[in-house]
Amino acid sequence: MTDSSMTMPPVLSARNVSLGFDDTTILAGVDLTLHPQEFVAVVGASGVGKSTLLRALAGLLAPQSGRVEIPAAITRDSRAWSMVFQAPRLFPWRRVQGNVELGLEGLSLSKAERRRRALEPLALVGLDEFAERWPHTLSGGQQQRVGIARALAVQPRVLFMDEPFSALDAITRRRLQQELVELRRRTEAAIVFITHDIEEAVLLADRVMVLGNGGMDQPARVVEILEVDMPLDDRRDYPEFAPLVQRVETIIGSY
Amino acid sequence: MMVGMTRAQRTLYSVLGLTGFLLFWELSLRSGLLPGSLVPLPSSIPGVLWLELLDGIWFDVVRSSLSHYSVGVLLGSTLGIAVGISAALLPRFNAAHAWLARLLRPIPPLAWIPFAIIWFGINPSAAAFIISIGVFWINYFASYSAVHSIDPGYDEVARAFGQQRFLARLTKVSLPAAAPGILSGMRAGLGQGWMTVVAAELFGIPGIGQRMMEASSLLATDIVVVYMLTIAALYATFDFLFMVVQRRLLRWQS
Numbered sequence A: 001m002t003d004s005s006m007t008m009p010p011v012l013s014a015r016n017v018s019l020g021f022d023d024t025t026i027l028a029g030v031d032l033t034l035h036p037q038e039f040v041a042v043v044g045a046s047g048v049g050k051s052t053l054l055r056a057l058a059g060l061l062a063p064q065s066g067r068v069e070i071p072a073a074i075t076r077d078s079r080a081w082s083m084v085f086q087a088p089r090l091f092p093w094r095r096v097q098g099n100v101e102l103g104l105e106g107l108s109l110s111k112a113e114r115r116r117r118a119l120e121p122l123a124l125v126g127l128d129e130f131a132e133r134w135p136h137t138l139s140g141g142q143q144q145r146v147g148i149a150r151a152l153a154v155q156p157r158v159l160f161m162d163e164p165f166s167a168l169d170a171i172t173r174r175r176l177q178q179e180l181v182e183l184r185r186r187t188e189a190a191i192v193f194i195t196h197d198i199e200e201a202v203l204l205a206d207r208v209m210v211l212g213n214g215g216m217d218q219p220a221r222v223v224e225i226l227e228v229d230m231p232l233d234d235r236r237d238y239p240e241f242a243p244l245v246q247r248v249e250t251i252i253g254s255y
Numbered sequence B: 001m002m003v004g005m006t007r008a009q010r011t012l013y014s015v016l017g018l019t020g021f022l023l024f025w026e027l028s029l030r031s032g033l034l035p036g037s038l039v040p041l042p043s044s045i046p047g048v049l050w051l052e053l054l055d056g057i058w059f060d061v062v063r064s065s066l067s068h069y070s071v072g073v074l075l076g077s078t079l080g081i082a083v084g085i086s087a088a089l090l091p092r093f094n095a096a097h098a099w100l101a102r103l104l105r106p107i108p109p110l111a112w113i114p115f116a117i118i119w120f121g122i123n124p125s126a127a128a129f130i131i132s133i134g135v136f137w138i139n140y141f142a143s144y145s146a147v148h149s150i151d152p153g154y155d156e157v158a159r160a161f162g163q164q165r166f167l168a169r170l171t172k173v174s175l176p177a178a179a180p181g182i183l184s185g186m187r188a189g190l191g192q193g194w195m196t197v198v199a200a201e202l203f204g205i206p207g208i209g210q211r212m213m214e215a216s217s218l219l220a221t222d223i224v225v226v227y228m229l230t231i232a233a234l235y236a237t238f239d240f241l242f243m244v245v246q247r248r249l250l251r252w253q254s
């Protein structure tokens, strides 16, 4: 994060948010403030409530208490937020192009503008040649890239990503992680990135938010927030990298 | 499929089977094994068809039946799909009509003939009404289960990309996602329509059914067979044309 971005108003703020289903609370007391271009990774054991938190931050799920605000309003040609899911979840009945245009529909864009706005992020993820293809003719990694392009096309102020690379093979995952590092330079969006891969979190994020169990019959909570103070390029080569990964692992292991 | 047969071999066996059947039928009649009053000679059918065509009778009855069929199928499909989709999307509506549907569903289309006559009289509307009933149920259940079993993940995608309005979700998720199921329901309905069309005309509404009834009362079994084959041919044609459209609409499927 740059100092100038800190002086700008936040693009997302969550205050004392609690989440759950029916009368059980699974996650409580979450505070989060995000500024433009910030990248927060959320890690925690499977089932701790990461996806639920993300859906609540996006407004897809009402919190049991507390408040979530994404102050940015929908504009003429962009949306306040968008999301990349764990599975690509493309619409198989739309071509790649049509899938990327989904979020642009309903904005004040002409057909030609929509087309251009879809091709841009497709080129960014290296798939502009595939615009006319049906999703089922793409590999899993390519489909996930289309999902990323679809989310970028609306030029969101906040981009939510829910374990976007976890279903991919190791090689594709590495490549997409690298692409995401590149992407951060070209987008204004703040990113909330969920992963159970701690190394991935440390590799990509400015901050790592660790969720852990609150104890017997208690809802999960944020147990630690760590700053990652490394430049983005080739983080794996820094001496701080491995110890930080180790530290997060220890924290998660103790909850 | 049988192992070790080429396509040509299969076709050959099919042709042999069919001609063998016709030959057996023809010879049984000629040899007196079967009484000629019960079934016509296969070899007489083309000539009888030709006469029906020359008289213009064939065109008249086929035109009438086609119009009952089209109206019935169109009505039954449209309503069946509309009600089926609504039931799957609107829980209150679904609950409200569930028992009514369970009550009406087992009633066969032909059981509606008395009411069709009382409500519409002996005229084409009555036939179309009866045809539409069977078609309705097939489309209703196909559409309901197609929409009901859509992956809820697609709806979440729609909401995440600003398409949360009912109409947007209907046109951008529900309809395309359910299209394979809806279309196979429509195709089954097209077949079901032909099954009721004859019965719906038996009580005096002009059409293929009435012509068959007429012919059977004169023991003209050859004419009856001409129209049985006519229905088979019409069914095959409609089914084929629909399949072409269906393939085109679902070309996104793997």
Ligand SMILES: Nc1ncnc2c1ncn2[C@@H]1O[C@H](COP(=O)(O)OP(=O)(O)O)[C@@H](O)[C@H]1O
Pocket (backbone or CB within 6 Å): A021, A026, A044, A045, A046, A047, A048, A049, A050, A051, A052, A053
């Ligand atoms: N729709 C739901 N209804 C009830 N419980 C749910 C629902 N979705 C998730 N949960 C529960 O909430 C908890 C957190 O789930 P989730 O947020 O998916 O975890 P994570 O993403 O960290 O693996 C789990 O115990 C899960 O069973």
Ligand SMILES: [Mg+2]
Pocket (backbone or CB within 6 Å): A050, A051, A052, A163
């Ligand atoms: Mg999850």
